Amino acid sequence: MITIIRKELADYFTSIRIFILFLLVLLASAAALYASYQGIRGIEITTGFVFLRLFTTSGDVIPSLVTFTALFVPIIGIALGFDAINSERSGGTLSRLLSQPVYRDNVINAKFLAGIVTLSIMMAVTILIVAGYGLRMIGVPPSAEEIIRLFLYLALTIVYGAFWMGLAILFSVLFRRIATSLLSSLALWLFFGFFYVNLIVPAIAKTTEIFLLLQRFSPNTLFQEATTVLLLPQWRGAGILTAGEEIAYMLLNPLSLGQSMLIIWPQLTSLISLTVVCFAISYVLFMRQEIRPT
Amino acid sequence: MDGKIVIETKELTKNYDGVTVVDRLNLHIREKEIFGLLGPNGAGKTTTILMLLGLTEPASGSAWVFGYNPTREPLKVKRLAGYLPENVGFYNNLTARENLMFIAELNNISRAEANRKIDELLEIVGIGEVADSTVGKFSRGMKQRLGIADALIKNPKVAFLDEPTAGLDPEGINQTLDLIANLPQMGTTVVLSSHQLYQVQRVCHSIGILSKGKTVVEGSLDQLGREALAGGNYRIEVETAQPNPGLIDIVNKVPGVRKVEAKGNLLLVNADSDLRAEIAKAVVQSNTPLIQMKIQEFSLDDIYMKYFKED
Numbered sequence: 001m002i003t004i005i006r007k008e009l010a011d012y013f014t015s016i017r018i019f020i021l022f023l024l025v026l027l028a029s030a031a032a033l034y035a036s037y038q039g040i041r042g043i044e045i046t047t048g049f050v051f052l053r054l055f056t057t058s059g060d061v062i063p064s065l066v067t068f069t070a071l072f073v074p075i076i077g078i079a080l081g082f083d084a085i086n087s088e089r090s091g092g093t094l095s096r097l098l099s100q101p102v103y104r105d106n107v108i109n110a111k112f113l114a115g116i117v118t119l120s121i122m123m124a125v126t127i128l129i130v131a132g133y134g135l136r137m138i139g140v141p142p143s144a145e146e147i148i149r150l151f152l153y154l155a156l157t158i159v160y161g162a163f164w165m166g167l168a169i170l171f172s173v174l175f176r177r178i179a180t181s182l183l184s185s186l187a188l189w190l191f192f193g194f195f196y197v198n199l200i201v202p203a204i205a206k207t208t209e210i211f212l213l214l215q216r217f218s219p220n221t222l223f224q225e226a227t228t229v230l231l232l233p234q235w236r237g238a239g240i241l242t243a244g245e246e247i248a249y250m251l252l253n254p255l256s257l258g259q260s261m262l263i264i265w266p267q268l269t270s271l272i273s274l275t276v277v278c279f280a281i282s283y284v285l286f287m288r289q290e291i292r293p294t
Numbered sequence: 295m296d297g298k299i300v301i302e303t304k305e306l307t308k309n310y311d312g313v314t315v316v317d318r319l320n321l322h323i324r325e326k327e328i329f330g331l332l333g334p335n336g337a338g339k340t341t342t343i344l345m346l347l348g349l350t351e352p353a354s355g356s357a358w359v360f361g362y363n364p365t366r367e368p369l370k371v372k373r374l375a376g377y378l379p380e381n382v383g384f385y386n387n388l389t390a391r392e393n394l395m396f397i398a399e400l401n402n403i404s405r406a407e408a409n410r411k412i413d414e415l416l417e418i419v420g421i422g423e424v425a426d427s428t429v430g431k432f433s434r435g436m437k438q439r440l441g442i443a444d445a446l447i448k449n450p451k452v453a454f455l456d457e458p459t460a461g462l463d464p465e466g467i468n469q470t471l472d473l474i475a476n477l478p479q480m481g482t483t484v485v486l487s488s489h490q491l492y493q494v495q496r497v498c499h500s501i502g503i504l505s506k507g508k509t510v511v512e513g514s515l516d517q518l519g520r521e522a523l524a525g526g527n528y529r530i531e532v533e534t535a536q537p538n539p540g541l542i543d544i545v546n547k548v549p550g551v552r553k554v555e556a557k558g559n560l561l562l563v564n565a566d567s568d569l570r571a572e573i574a575k576a577v578v579q580s581n582t583p584l585i586q587m588k589i590q591e592f593s594l595d596d597i598y599m600k601y602f603k604e605d
Contacts, residue, residue, distance in 0.1 A: 098349055
């Protein structure tokens with residue numbers, strides 16, 4: 001299995017697709033850094049978490065890094081997974097690969113793991129670069145808690161990316177054609193990212209509770225809520241109890257890390273379980289699929 | 295070819311979406327022989343190979359490959375078996391060497407050993423000079439050659455070659471067939487599927503003809519040829535300088551001769567075994583000048599056509 005992981009990683013790191021994506025991500029983080037440089041002077045920071053503001057502050061036009069990340073992570077996930085299985089099938093390499101003494105599940109596990117490693121490296125590099133340049137820019141070192149929060153945020157983005165990658169791998173097992181699996185993954189991403197949250201839910205939700213409930217069916221919402229709570233410690237809006245107008249009467253004191261974690265626990269577990277479900281379905285389908293080129 | 299039977303199927307059956315593709319198939323393949331799996335398109339040749347490799351599960355029946363059941367112990371079978379699929383494909387972004395190295399690593403072959411073996415095999419299949427160019431630039435025939443090298447990299451005890459000569463030029467076909475013919479000496483049993491009858495006849499020791507998933511006939515090539523042509527007999531042609539009516543009786547008395555016909559200068563003899571020596575002796579002793587004798591060669595076309603006419 002290590003052999004397959006190594007080959008997949010080599011493929012990812014030499015592929016033009018991933019290179020361009022990585023370049024885009026770096027450009028986006030540069031833009032976001034510039035945005036926070038513009039914006040961070042203007043805001044009144046009362047909570048003490050200055051360093052985290054690097055990631056959440058947006059400029060006049062350019063959105064913040066977290067917004068960029070929320071946009072890019074699904075695309076990276078999809079780009080890593082959409083042709084995992086069906087490209088092997090259409091290229092005629094799957095039957096050759098499976099006639100070697102490897103367990104069939106090693107193939108799909110290796111692809112998933114290699115994808116996660118690539119994703120982790122990309123996200124870690126992005127966050128570290130932004131943190132490094134940010135440090136030079138604002139000259140305020142991060143506190144221990146901020147570092148932990150950043151790490152948790154990194155883990156969160158990896159889980160979120162893994163979900164989209166799992167979904168894309170599922171489609172790549174399901175559909176024989178690469179274009180079909182790519183378009184289906186992108187369609188689902190568009191649906192949850194824009195239509196569902198911005199159009200469908202507001203149209204059918206009568207009360208705030210239902211609105212929030214329906215919104216949380218979208219993985220995008222789960223990710224956004226968890227991000228906000230992690231990187232804006234004073235934020236407590238994602239909890240069930242704090243829906244509605246009570247929020248206006250709250251003091252803007254930052255929550256402790258434990259409390260923040262408590263608030264996003266449901267979001268985090270939902271994202272992880274969504275990832276696991278996607279992967280499990282593709283695993284089972286792949287194990288039962290006929291190899292025969294049809 | 296009297297090696298022990300190393301690959302065997304018993305009532306092997308496979309359905310795809312309710313259509314029976316392989317129907318109670320019984321095959322026996324001996325060690326170090328080249329077995330040709332023949333049959334028209336859609337006869338179930340590829341499916342049979344996939345089941346023997348444990349790549350697809352039979353609906354019923356069983357198969358044995360070197361004492362292992364491919365359904366239950368696929369990994370053990372895959373360690374022994376090399377496989378050239380039809381429409382073989384490679385990772386286009388890797389070179390020929392890297393593609394083979396990947397397969398070698400999956401088989402736990404050490405790097406040094408694999409490098410040596412790769413050089414040797416690429417040279418044998420005739421693409422040694424492009425070992426380090428990416429496979430994406432290869433033609434169909436070059437990929438096919440690489441596929442053969444790929445099937446042999448692990449020194450398999452059995453090689454399953456699905457249409458090994460598809461897409462090759464005539465020279466490539468010749469080289470490939472020579473290569474295949476040499477495999478038994480290296481200790482490899484070969485199962486190849488094809489519908490190029492001439493090529494099968496050139497290299498195979500035994501054949502099995504499939505039609506609609508059933509075995510139509512199975513056996514060694516010599517025996518099947520004789521059955522097809524002369525009902526199991528040898529046919530010997532004897533040419534003499536001039537017709538000699540008395541010769542019919544003389545040849546008829548040779549033990550083992552079944553039937554003799556005269557056709558001008560030619561005598562057509564049906565015999566139980568290859569009696570050329572005995573007949574020659576009888577002819578010469580009768581003072582008839584003997585010009586030549588030959589044993590009639592059959593072609594696989596005759597066998598193939600015979601069984602498909604009967605169908």
